[in-house]
Amino acid sequence: MLPTKDEEKPTCKCKNCGKEYIAAGAYGTGNLKCHLDVCPRKDTRDVGQLMLGQNATFVSSPKFDPAKFRELLCATIRMHELPFWCVEYVGIRAIFSYLCVDVPNISRNTTKNDMVKMYKREKERMKSVLTFAPSKVCLTSDLWTSIAIDGYMCVTAHFINANWVLQKKVLNFCYIPPPHNGVSLFENVYKLLSIWGIENKIFCVTLDNASSNDVFVDMVRTKLINKKALVCNGEFFHLRCCAHSLNLVVQDGLKEIDVVVQKFRESIKYVRGSQGRKNSFYEFVKQMDLDGKKGLRQDVPTRWNSTF
Structure with a gap:
């Protein structure tokens, strides 16, 4: 009053x-x-203001900043893995214009360009982190083929930052054209190391037991030894993936009972083939007083723990 x-x-x-x-x-x-x-006009705030008022941390400035808006929009798309054209949705644009009349209409091409700029900016920041990291860098890499018979490779860096916190960063995830031999892998990976500027900071590389990886590792080791960039002359450079080795051991063991495993797989496939079979199966489960909460799940032949 x-x-x-x-x-x-x-x-x-x-x-x-x-x-x-x-x-x-x-x-x-x-x-x-x-x-x-x-009082009939006790609260005259509109819905948009009420939404913002519940979390005042979003209202950093009373004045609309287009650059900050586009940065937050790109961060949201990256965080939730949204398509670029979500910025052209009629509903999304209606919400933006309702909250602030100064919000510009952004196209998916503009959003794509903003995402590329964000990627380049974050890449330069990560290069700086890797350059000034006090520790050596350990790499893990894997190569696999998709359903479309396309080869892809992922390279991940593991290192300790200046605060002694273990970091895990994906350096590359890209399409690898054939052939997928050791020479081709060496050319792609060493080029990647040069781009990131860490070819002289590598301590070890962890890979699976594919024969092409042995050729690739020997070529990288020779290259780095000539530059005197390896610890202990590369004695601990190549580490074989423990999970992959264990999987090979278990798969050999499963071959001794492959007939039983195959029967289980075909039985589960048959029951899950139609809704009527599934209903009949669960009726038998209730009659036998068994626990049917987990349901029937098809295993992945290349993952022994799913078969177990």
Whole structure:
């Protein structure tokens, strides 16, 4: 309430609806409190303001900043793996214009360019982190073929930063054209190391037991030994993936009971072939008083723990 001066008796006026009340000491303040509870314009904020008011951390400045808006939009698309054309959705644009009339309409091509700029900026930042990291860098890499018979390679860096915190960063995930031999892998990986500027900071490389990886490792080791960039002359440079070695051992063991495993796979495939079979199966499960919460799951032949 905003007090106002009156020639006869002091009054006050509601700053929301403008209604006046006598504010003399003899009248008390009860009528003023009752009016606050029933004022028709007690809360005139729109829905957008209420949403922002629930989390004031989003309102960093009363003035709209287009550059900051586009940066946050790109971060959201990256975080939630949204398609670029989500910025052209009619509903999304309606929400943006409702919250702020100054929001520009951004096309998917503009968003793509902004994402490329963000990638280049983050890449330069990561190169700086790797350059000034006090530790050596360990690499893990894997190569596999997709359903479309396309080869892909992923290279991940593991290192300890200046705060002694173990870091894991994906340096590259890209399409690798054939042939997928050791020479081709060496050319692609060493080029990648040169781009990131860490060819002289490598400690070891962890790979699976493919024969092409042995050729690739020997070529990289020879290259780095000539540059005197390896610890202990490369004695600990090549590490074989423990999980892959264990999988090979277990797969050999499963071959001894492959007939039983095959029967299980075909049985599960048959039951899951139609809804009627699944209903009949679960009816038998109830009759036998068994636990059917986990359901039937098809295993992955190349992952022994799913078969187990």
